Amino acid sequence: MKIFSKLIILLSVLILSINTSYAASSLEIDINVEAAMKKFKMEVNGAEKFLAKSEAVLVFPDVIKAGFGIGGEYGEGAMLIKGKTVGYYSTAAASIGFQLGAQFKTVVLIFLKKSALDKFRKSDGWEAGVDGSVALVELGVGKDINSVNYDDPIVGFVFSNKGLMYNLTLEGSKMTKLDK
Numbered sequence: 001m002k003i004f005s006k007l008i009i010l011l012s013v014l015i016l017s018i019n020t021s022y023a024a025s026s027l028e029i030d031i032n033v034e035a036a037m038k039k040f041k042m043e044v045n046g047a048e049k050f051l052a053k054s055e056a057v058l059v060f061p062d063v064i065k066a067g068f069g070i071g072g073e074y075g076e077g078a079m080l081i082k083g084k085t086v087g088y089y090s091t092a093a094a095s096i097g098f099q100l101g102a103q104f105k106t107v108v109l110i111f112l113k114k115s116a117l118d119k120f121r122k123s124d125g126w127e128a129g130v131d132g133s134v135a136l137v138e139l140g141v142g143k144d145i146n147s148v149n150y151d152d153p154i155v156g157f158v159f160s161n162k163g164l165m166y167n168l169t170l171e172g173s174k175m176t177k178l179d180k
Contacts, residue, residue, distance in 0.1 A: 024076050026180040029088055032061035033078045036106045040157065051110070055117045056081045058109040058175070060091050066102040071095045075107070076178065079121075087121075088178040106159040109134060116153035120175075127174045 024032075036059050041047045051057065056079055063075030072094045078085045091107065111117040120126050134156040 026078075026085075026088060029061075029076055029078050029180070030085060033059045033080070033085070036061035036108065036159075037080075039106070039159065040108050043159065044157065054110045054112055055114050056086070056111040058089060058111070058120075060089075060107040063091060063105050063107055064102065065105065067095065073173070077107075088180040089175050090178055091173050091175045093173040108157045108159075110155045110157075111153070112155060113153035120154075125174055125176045 037057075040059075041051075044050070058077060058079045060075040060077035063073055065071065065073035072092070074090065074092045076088065076090050079087045079089060111120065134154045
């Protein structure tokens with residue numbers, strides 16, 4: 001039991017320190033965002049046409065999620081409007097429950113409604129599920145980008161090293177503007 005307590009304390013310190021110790025430069029973020037967008041366009045048929053209808057795209061290329069009973073995730077990314085970076089953001093979330101291990105993922109949020117984009121950009125910390133709803137896209141057999149509902153204000157895609165991830169949620173993820 002003593003080892004378990006030490007592991008929880010160690011993991012908690014690690015998760016809390018990710019925010020301060022992993023401060024990527026704007027250049028690093030831009031390079032990673034560009035790579036993530038290339039992957040998105042390669043893996044999602046019709047992505048280019050879909051992106052053309054967007055007001056903005058918020059990309060978190062490397063979100064790390066780790067947990068051992070208590071978990072958390074953190075990542076930094078950039079918002080693109082017409083392909084140009086207009087701001088840098090972080091995403092963070094915490095969770096409690098059965099979980100063990102670590103995972104890297106890429107999150108791409110596409111703003112399809114100007115009102116949702118304006119609300120996001122005016123917020124001082126925006127939380128998915130509280131301040132706005134994100135419709136996560138699940139693409140599988142028989143589905144393609146054309147099945148996405150364009151009435152949703154924000155549409156999200158989540159990728160891992162193995163491709164599009166299924167049955168995930170962004171609920172509780174807080175996104176905050178960074179000064180870079």
